[in-house]
Amino acid sequence: DDEDDDDDLDELSEFQEAPLDPAERRLVEKVQAAATLLEEVLKEASVSCLPPSSSAAPLDSAEVVALEESVTHADVVTGCIDALAADSVGGIDIEACKKSLAKLREAVTALGARCSSIPASQLQAALDDIQEAVAAAEAEEGTADD
DSSP, X not given: OHHHHHHHHHHHHHTSSSOOOHHHHHHHHHHHHHHHHHXXXXXXXXXXXXXXXXXXXXXXXXXXXXXXXXXXXXXXXXXXXXXXXXXXXXXXOXXXXXXXXXXXXXXHHHHHTTOSSSOHHHHHHHHHHHHHHHHHHHHHHHHHHO
16 A cells, blocks of 8 residues: 555654655655565465465475575575665665665575465566666766765
């Protein structure tokens, strides 16, 4: 719900001395949208590693490896989302956002292979939206320096 998203962003703004500027708001909105989508991917990836509940058999080594890989990628995803959010307020750190987004793309690609309900194209589109918001902020920053 867009109204709830705006309320969430307004609450975020309340913790800052100044409200989000338009570029920050755009970027935070895109990061929030991607985070919501990635939350579903993480849920599905974690469930995909578990044996059926009717099975009392322990995980085999391939399932353990898959679980470990999912945990590693999930850790990267959450770290990158946190970094993007932090680097998007109080002045956008363009280079830090680009680095976090590059790491996020790698982890999402790996996790996306475990997720069948969300198409890879939808995940990539969400990341592309973040990239466009970062590029727009960079372009605005470049014109402000002139």
